[in-house]
Amino acid sequence: QSVLTQPPSVSGTPGQTVTISCTGSRSNIGAGYEVHWYQQLPGTAPKLLMYNSATRASGVPHRFSGSKSGASASLAITGLQAEDEATYHCQSHDTSLSGWVFGGGTKVTVL
């Protein structure tokens, strides 16, 4: 069971907007720690997509956006494209564990 909670899967057709939630608690996101997002294409290592909740990593298209409020964060993909089909993981820091915590990952399917 992951410390951060993500929906297992979301899907959309090309051009649609999909949103992935990441829910934490008072010992991680709710304590003010930043949230970071990673994209993992099938059979590859995760790659940093978004850091400090809302800053796109180098080379990441503008259709990806992030936000944080309270103990939750979200990643939105606006204008979904076939190449966005991947698993997305959120990550933060947890004070009780004194280290990184992850969500369980959300598989995005482009219909």
Added chain:
Amino acid sequence: EVQLVQSGTEIKKPGESLKISCQGSGYTFSRYWIGWVRQMPGKGLEWMGIIFPGDADTRYSPSFQGQVTISVDESINTAYLQWNGLKASDTAMYYCARSPGPADDLTYWGQGTQVTVSS
């Protein structure tokens, strides 16, 4: 260009020992934390531990404390993850990643090392 290059696929038997590596290049190795992350088949990412090469400050996830050892050889820009007594449940992909700090993002990732433990 920052790169983290991990050692290759390992197939081991239960009870055997193993040490996998992660070599950094393209940056000052001593100035950034290196963390290890486990991904079991079909599952999410799990933080195992993190080490600062500059002074070997090491922190472990409570879930992995006592189960693995993380070390570093700064002279060859390499971090290690070691097991004494592998179990079948250690079968997973293991990633190293570079981070500015224990509360920060994992900016760069290695390609992963697949470890399979089977009799």
